[in-house]
Structures are given as structure tokens and as C-alpha cells.
Amino acid sequence: MNTTKQHNYSMLLSRRRALKLAVASVLLAAGCATMSRSDLDTAVSNLNGLLDEIADNERQELLISIAQRIKLRAQELVAEHQAFVDSFDRMLKIYDTTEVQLRQTTEIYNKRRQWLRNDLLGLQDELHTSMTPDEWAKVVEVLNQTGKAIASYTLSEA
Amino acid sequence: MPVLVTIATINFFFHSDPEAVSFLNPEVLRARCMEIEDIDKRERAVKLTEELQQLARQYEKAVVATVEAYIAESVKWESSANGLIELLKPWDSTRARTLQEIVGVRQSMREILTVEQWNRVFG
Numbered sequence: 001m002n003t004t005k006q007h008n009y010s011m012l013l014s015r016r017r018a019l020k021l022a023v024a025s026v027l028l029a030a031g032c033a034t035m036s037r038s039d040l041d042t043a044v045s046n047l048n049g050l051l052d053e054i055a056d057n058e059r060q061e062l063l064i065s066i067a068q069r070i071k072l073r074a075q076e077l078v079a080e081h082q083a084f085v086d087s088f089d090r091m092l093k094i095y096d097t098t099e100v101q102l103r104q105t106t107e108i109y110n111k112r113r114q115w116l117r118n119d120l121l122g123l124q125d126e127l128h129t130s131m132t133p134d135e136w137a138k139v140v141e142v143l144n145q146t147g148k149a150i151a152s153y154t155l156s157e158a
Numbered sequence: 159m160p161v162l163v164t165i166a167t168i169n170f171f172f173h174s175d176p177e178a179v180s181f182l183n184p185e186v187l188r189a190r191c192m193e194i195e196d197i198d199k200r201e202r203a204v205k206l207t208e209e210l211q212q213l214a215r216q217y218e219k220a221v222v223a224t225v226e227a228y229i230a231e232s233v234k235w236e237s238s239a240n241g242l243i244e245l246l247k248p249w250d251s252t253r254a255r256t257l258q259e260i261v262g263v264r265q266s267m268r269e270i271l272t273v274e275q276w277n278r279v280f281g
Contacts, residue, residue, distance in 0.1 A: 089181070095268065110254040
């Protein structure tokens with residue numbers, strides 16, 4: 001393979017990886033929206049596979065371990081949200097539930113959700129700093145497109 | 159990272175049964191309130207379900223704004239967790255406030271309906 005072909009092949013592989021990452025993000029969002037744990041598990045497994053592909057051997061172990069922690073924390077966040085919605089919904093419908101009980105429930109949930117979310121953002125930092133700027137730049141364009149698609153879908157569903 | 163787009167998107171209200179009557183499902187609740195016999199109470203209850211619909215939209219718009227703000231900042235190489243946390247604070251506040259407003263609407267509904275009417279709507 002000559003140099004030009006090698007370069008093109010490398011670019012194609014990078015593009016494919018970026019697209020697959022975007023697909024993984026969509027799957028994750030969809031999985032969460034429908035509350036399917038199996039969808040989430042599948043998407044996270046796909047992500048692990050992608051990280052395995054995108055990284056060199058020296059960084060693979062680190063990236064996979066960060067992704068594993070992201071997976072656990074994301075599952076926890078999803079489970080807590082579902083538990084809150086179920087509980088909040090049930091309490092709202094019970095005539096004897098007091099306003100104080102409802103306000104306490106929402107306050108506890110808000111604090112917990114933000115704590116878990118912020119912890120995930122910390123893990124994002126770890127993952128971010130473990131990647132090269134070049135790897136990061138390759139996913140930015142697709143990330144933007146994915147985010148816009150999710151936002152559009154959400155608004156049309158509202 | 160794309161995977162973390164999910165952080166902002168998972169906080170919609172979602173239900174195992176979309177047909178169930180619920181304060182988090184204003185359309186179904188509105189239909190049930192339309193069955194209240196007392197005309198004055200029916201009108202007031204239906205009006206409250208319309209407020210719930212507005213609150214649901216407010217919550218979802220805050221989630222979407224969170225997604226957009228999150229992505230716009232995350233794609234920058236220099237973005238940080240602390241910067242993102244600070245950036246998302248206003249939308250966190252909106253979502254928290256919306257939940258409290260739903261509680262307020264529920265209290266108004268409770269003041270309108272008798273126990274029997276309440277149980278017929280939510281039973």
C-alpha cells in the first residue's frame with residue numbers, strides 16, 4: 001500500500017470509528033429514554049469495543065477501566081431516576097401525601113441526580129485527558145450532529 | 159465524549175404504562191378530569207392539567223437546553239468537569255423548580271376535589 005492509500009485508509013477507519021461512537025451515543029440515549037437496561041448494557045459494551053479499537057495497547061486498559069466506571073455510574077443514575085419517577089408518581093396520586101413529603105422527595109432526588117451527574121462529568125474529564133487532541137477532534141463533528149438530532153427528536157416529542 | 163450525551167438526556171419523565179392516569183401524564187389526566195360531574199370543579203381541574211402540560215414542556219425544554227449546552231462545551235478540547243457543572247447549573251435549577259411547581263399544581267387539585275372525586279380520578 002502506498003503512502004496516499006495508507007493515509008486514505010487511515011482516514012476511513014477514523015471516520016468509521018467516529019460514526020460508531022455516534023451510534024453508540026444514540027443507542028445510549030434511546031436506551032435510557034425507554035428505560036431498557038439491556039439496551040444500555042449493549043451500548044456500553046459497544047463503547048468498550050470501540051475504545052478497545054481506538055486506543056493503542058498502552059492506553060487500552062486505562063480507557064476500558066474508565067468506561068467501566070462510566071457504565072456503572074450511568075446505570076446507577078438511570079436506576080435512581082426510575083425509582084424517583086415511580087415513587088414521585090405514586091406519592092402524587094395518594095390523597096393523603098403531604099406537600100412537605102413531596103417537596104422533600106424532590107429535593108433529595110435533585111441533589112442525588114446532580115451528584116451522580118457531576119461524578120460522571122469527572123469521569124468524562126478522566127477519559128478526555130486520556131485521549132489525544134487528534135482523537136478528540138475526530139469525534140467532535142459527529143458529536144455535534146448527534147446532539148442536534150437528539151435535541152430535535154426530543155422537542156418534536158414534547 | 160459522545161457516550162456522555164446520555165447524562166443530559168435520561169432525565170425525562172418516562173413511564174412503564176403510558177395509558178396510566180398520572181400527574182406526569184397530563185393528557186391522560188385531562189381526559190379523566192373531563193369526567194368530573196361538577197361543572198365548576200371540572201373546569202378548574204382541567205385548567206390545572208393544562209398547567210401540568212406547560213410544566214412538562216418547560217421541563218423537557220430545560221433538558222434539551224442542557225443537552226445543547228453540554229455538547230457545545232464538551233466538544234472543546236479545553237472543556238472541564240467544573241466548567242460543565244457551572245454551565246449546567248441554570249438548567250438544573252429550572253428542572254428542580256419545575257418539579258416543585260408540579261407539587262404546587264397537585265396541591266391545588268387536592269383543594270378542588272373531594273376525597274371521593276380524587277379517588278375516582280386516580281382510582
